[in-house]
Amino acid sequence: MAEFSSVGKNVPRVDVFEKVTGSAIYADDRQFGAGLYYGRLVRSPYAHALIKKIDVSKALEVPGVKAVVTGKDFPGRIGLYLVDRPIFAADRVRYVGDPVAGVVAVSEEIAEEAARLVEVEYEELPAVFDPLEAIKPDAPLLHPDLGSYKVAPFIHPVPGTNISEHFKLRRGDVESAWSQCAAIVEEEFRLPQIQHVPIETHVAVAIWEPSGEVTLWTSSQSPFAQRDLIAQSLGIPHGNLRVISPYVGGGFGGKAGVSIEVYAVAMARAVMGHPVKLRMTREEEFVGTTVRQSLVAHVKVGCDADGNLLAMEVSYYFGGGAYNDYGVNIARAAGYSCTGPYYIPNVKGDSYCVYTNQPIGSAMRGFGMPEIHWGLEQAMDQLAEKIGMDPVEFRRRNCVKTGQIIATGMTMPNVDLVACIDKVAKAVNWGKKEPPSAPHKKRGKGLAIMWKAPAMPPNPGSSAIVRFNEDATVNVEIGAQELGQGAFTVAAQIAAEALGVPYDWVRVSAPIDTKYSPYEWQTVASRITWSMGNAVKAAAEDAKRQILELVAEHWDEDPEDLDIKDGKVISYKSERELSLKGLVVYGLPNEDFEGWKGGPIVGRGKFMPTYVTSLDPETGQGTRAVVHYTVGAQAVDLEVDTETGQVEIIKIASAYDVGKAINPDLVLTQIEGGAVHGMSSTFEALKFDEKGRPLNPSFVDYRIATAADIPKEIHGDIVETPLEDGPWGARGIGEHVMVQTAPAIANAIYNAIGVRFNELPLSAEKIFMAMREKEE
Amino acid sequence: MGMHSITVTVNGEKEYLEVPSHMTLLQMLREKLAITGPKNGCSAGECGACTVLLDGEPVNSCMVLAVEVDGHEVVTVEGLAKEGQLTPLQQAFIEHNAVQCGFCTPGMLISAEALLKRNPHPTEEEIKEALVGNLCRCTGYIRIIRAVQTAAEKGGA
Numbered sequence: 001m002a003e004f005s006s007v008g009k010n011v012p013r014v015d016v017f018e019k020v021t022g023s024a025i026y027a028d029d030r031q032f033g034a035g036l037y038y039g040r041l042v043r044s045p046y047a048h049a050l051i052k053k054i055d056v057s058k059a060l061e062v063p064g065v066k067a068v069v070t071g072k073d074f075p076g077r078i079g080l081y082l083v084d085r086p087i088f089a090a091d092r093v094r095y096v097g098d099p100v101a102g103v104v105a106v107s108e109e110i111a112e113e114a115a116r117l118v119e120v121e122y123e124e125l126p127a128v129f130d131p132l133e134a135i136k137p138d139a140p141l142l143h144p145d146l147g148s149y150k151v152a153p154f155i156h157p158v159p160g161t162n163i164s165e166h167f168k169l170r171r172g173d174v175e176s177a178w179s180q181c182a183a184i185v186e187e188e189f190r191l192p193q194i195q196h197v198p199i200e201t202h203v204a205v206a207i208w209e210p211s212g213e214v215t216l217w218t219s220s221q222s223p224f225a226q227r228d229l230i231a232q233s234l235g236i237p238h239g240n241l242r243v244i245s246p247y248v249g250g251g252f253g254g255k256a257g258v259s260i261e262v263y264a265v266a267m268a269r270a271v272m273g274h275p276v277k278l279r280m281t282r283e284e285e286f287v288g289t290t291v292r293q294s295l296v297a298h299v300k301v302g303c304d305a306d307g308n309l310l311a312m313e314v315s316y317y318f319g320g321g322a323y324n325d326y327g328v329n330i331a332r333a334a335g336y337s338c339t340g341p342y343y344i345p346n347v348k349g350d351s352y353c354v355y356t357n358q359p360i361g362s363a364m365r366g367f368g369m370p371e372i373h374w375g376l377e378q379a380m381d382q383l384a385e386k387i388g389m390d391p392v393e394f395r396r397r398n399c400v401k402t403g404q405i406i407a408t409g410m411t412m413p414n415v416d417l418v419a420c421i422d423k424v425a426k427a428v429n430w431g432k433k434e435p436p437s438a439p440h441k442k443r444g445k446g447l448a449i450m451w452k453a454p455a456m457p458p459n460p461g462s463s464a465i466v467r468f469n470e471d472a473t474v475n476v477e478i479g480a481q482e483l484g485q486g487a488f489t490v491a492a493q494i495a496a497e498a499l500g501v502p503y504d505w506v507r508v509s510a511p512i513d514t515k516y517s518p519y520e521w522q523t524v525a526s527r528i529t530w531s532m533g534n535a536v537k538a539a540a541e542d543a544k545r546q547i548l549e550l551v552a553e554h555w556d557e558d559p560e561d562l563d564i565k566d567g568k569v570i571s572y573k574s575e576r577e578l579s580l581k582g583l584v585v586y587g588l589p590n591e592d593f594e595g596w597k598g599g600p601i602v603g604r605g606k607f608m609p610t611y612v613t614s615l616d617p618e619t620g621q622g623t624r625a626v627v628h629y630t631v632g633a634q635a636v637d638l639e640v641d642t643e644t645g646q647v648e649i650i651k652i653a654s655a656y657d658v659g660k661a662i663n664p665d666l667v668l669t670q671i672e673g674g675a676v677h678g679m680s681s682t683f684e685a686l687k688f689d690e691k692g693r694p695l696n697p698s699f700v701d702y703r704i705a706t707a708a709d710i711p712k713e714i715h716g717d718i719v720e721t722p723l724e725d726g727p728w729g730a731r732g733i734g735e736h737v738m739v740q741t742a743p744a745i746a747n748a749i750y751n752a753i754g755v756r757f758n759e760l761p762l763s764a765e766k767i768f769m770a771m772r773e774k775e776e
Numbered sequence: 777m778g779m780h781s782i783t784v785t786v787n788g789e790k791e792y793l794e795v796p797s798h799m800t801l802l803q804m805l806r807e808k809l810a811i812t813g814p815k816n817g818c819s820a821g822e823c824g825a826c827t828v829l830l831d832g833e834p835v836n837s838c839m840v841l842a843v844e845v846d847g848h849e850v851v852t853v854e855g856l857a858k859e860g861q862l863t864p865l866q867q868a869f870i871e872h873n874a875v876q877c878g879f880c881t882p883g884m885l886i887s888a889e890a891l892l893k894r895n896p897h898p899t900e901e902e903i904k905e906a907l908v909g910n911l912c913r914c915t916g917y918i919r920i921i922r923a924v925q926t927a928a929e930k931g932g933a
């Protein structure tokens with residue numbers, strides 16, 4: 001297709017009018033009237049303890065309390081990849097905040113008051129917070145029953161330990177390669193748990209009808225996965241559980257899988273016929289939903305005298321928190337992508353997900369990649385320095401290229417990482433020493449590159465339906481969610497393009513409702529533009545084919561000679577044209593109205609990758625580990641104030657290979673927002689006392705970037721190397737945009753002041769102290 | 777838990793309400809009037825998602841009691857556009873793609889509206905300062921700042 005009409009255009013977002021007028025509906029906005037009850041969770045004050053007794057009698061006496069539920073009422077477990085999470089903790093709590101009971105009352109205040117009156121008797125157990133401590137043989141065991149949990153076939157827990165997943169990658173011979181290396185870098189890197197911090201906290205409302213039908217309204221990236229997991233764990237037939245998910249007020253992975261939704265459904269069962277609303281406070285959002293996992297990374301990497309990477313040995317220990325039902329797949333993703341975006345002939349990689357007595361580690365934007373790139377991208381800089389090579393040149397030489405056999409044995413699909421590197425290097429005048437803005441400041445530049453594959457089961461599916469209205473406007477039905485990333489807009493653009501109708505004829509059917517919306521696995525993994533996009537394109541093409549066949553019959557022409565342009569069927573042969581209006585619903589009359597043909601046009605489409613193979617459990621080798629990779633580069637130009645340690649970012653430049661930008665300006669908004677998110681995350685950490693109690697679960701104590709903190713300039717470049725099976729070549733971009741920001745900043749700080757930081761978070765104080773130490 | 781009768785003008789409409797003493801303005805708007813544009817991001821005056829105009833001044837409505845607005849005038853994001861005609865700020869937010877998830881947007885628009893009323897030609901620093909209490913996790917703020925600049929160039933809020 002030579003000319004695009006909608007794809008590749010900066011059309012306005014489909015959701016934007018609603019969002020600027022306050023009429024966009026989020027999960028907390030729906031009005032449920034006087035019958036609405038409120039739920040409140042009773043959470044553990046201990047990081048690790050046995051539950052001896054729960055007494056709910058005092059809570060039940062509070063006027064306005066309707067029910068109190070505990071683990072006794074819900075014996076099942078829930079989980080996506082590893083079914084390790086009880087609905088409510090019944091015999092043991094594993095982090096401060098672990099829910100042990102749920103109180104339902106007529107108001108939030110009463111529910112909260114009654115929740116304080118639930119009496120739980122605990123027997124405290126030794127707790128463990130550091131993944132390296134937790135893997136020791138004498139460490140307290142969080143899940144003695146690990147061996148009996150249901151688990152996905154590609155996840156490998158080690159029963160009898162705290163290791164919920166161990167992924168091994170073996171390629172070549174690392175041991176003999178070290179002797180050929182001219183330079184080797186070996187370092188340990190660490191980072192703490194952080195939180196997604198969507199501005200909208202989790203909220204779920206559930207009603208359990210006496211008929212057995214259950215409806216859940218929730219702010220969710222995963223309405224279908226939630227239906228599946230909650231149905232399984234509570235024994236509800238899938239057809240009786242309806243999940244409705246309106247606009248999501250920020251997800252970043254935190255609203256993927258299942259977190260608090262199952263509690264709302266469980267509480268609703270106790271008060272049949274009444275909707276129950278469970279809304280997280282900001283404090284609960286920080287430590288009682290899910291968080292990004294912590295990581296300890298051992299990285300050893302070596303190259304020859306010409307700067308060719310020869311060997312890498314890495315061990316990743318993810319601090320997965322109390323339940324690793326989703327986190328196991330983060331460790332797996334970090335395992336098969338353990339090299340970062342580099343071609344290395346000899347690799348030994350071990351990636352572990354480890355239970356710790358901390359909040360639940362789960363999906364967050366980047367899914368293991370920001371964590372491993374923090375160390376990798378600093379080690380690469382150190383290695384380049386050791387052999388005296390420019391970091392840009394070092395990366396151009398070693399970065400992964402199309403057609404190479406990467407560490408898992410898979411052939412690298414189409415990407416152009418070198419183009420990304422060159423664009424960001426140019427954007428910050430790489431190689432040009434520029435003066436600081438004041439004598440007490442030091443200026444530096446740094447660069448980092450990344451890769452990330454969608455991390456998911458081999459066969460996550462998407463589906464779509466395209467329906468016409470009488471005036472030939474179109475409803476596109478999808479199950480993918482709008483989190484702000486622009487999924488609905490992209491769906492509308494793709495449908496318009498593939499049908500041949502103007503963009504503003506297309507509506508996206510929302511909210512996502514598992515009863516009416518076609519199936520979508522989850523809105524995660526930056527897979528939607530690609531996977532949902534393929535499904536929408538297929539549905540639109542199906543509808544178009546039906547229309548062309550109808551009109552071809554009507555005109556007595558060959559459908560091959562017809563096309564749809566700008567909402568009209570045209571014939572390249574006879575040059576006839578016919579508006580879609582009317583015919584897409586009513587069909588067309590035969591000659592002299594001797595009967596009719598056609599009828600309402602409904603197009604259907606699906607997409608599911610069919611080519612991902614399993615990997616050998618001992619070596620991680622297989623034909624195709626993942627569907628594809630998205631790659632990118634970031635460069636940072638910054639100043640460090642030597643009097644305060646304050647970092648001031650002058651410019652962040654990013655470039656990503658998105659295959660084909662369906663909406664280039666929306667790609668740029670992802671790139672910009674991601675750069676600031678990545679910058680902010682460099683300075684973020686959840687803090688705990690020695691008993692595992694959270695110290696900073698509020699906006700005052702856990703600071704995220706404000707308008708005053710942003711870089712002076714945020715630059716974005718788009719590279720377009722078409723993906724073989726993407727819609728017009730498109731691949732995802734939502735998560736990649738913050739993967740390498742922290743190490744790019746760290747590399748620039750090193751360039752400015754000559755100090756390396758192996759542990760996140762950074763802070764002005766830490767940088768100031770390190771500078772002082774260096775001077776002494 | 778005493779109840780109070782109050783009279784308050786919300787988006788130009790006079791409302792007569794019975795509110796309990798501890799009810800916040802945010803709860804009153806969302807639960808009593810079903811005006812759900814103002815969002816709850818923290819209930820603690822720290823995120824700005826609940827920002828509304830109280831007698832023309834931006835306030836965090838989660839930090840104001842409903843009884844305090846008796847006799848006063850409140851404007852929420854729903855009150856900005858008149859008869860479907862978007863304000864220059866709303867138009868600029870659309871033009872610059874200054875909206876992603878949209879959860880911060882109602883508060884952002886109100887804070888920016890108040891800024892432009894007070895200071896029709898703010899510098900970039902002044903815009904950042906005015907928006908520092910409105911957290912956004914999606915956009916990186918850059919488009920929001922540009923949108924406010926555009927609205928200012930086009931002659932105010």
Ligand code: FES
Binds near residue numbers: 818819823825826836
């Ligand atoms: S909800 Fe009012 S400031 Fe956050």
Ligand code: FES
Binds near residue numbers: 876881912915
């Ligand atoms: S657009 Fe999502 S928080 Fe601002």
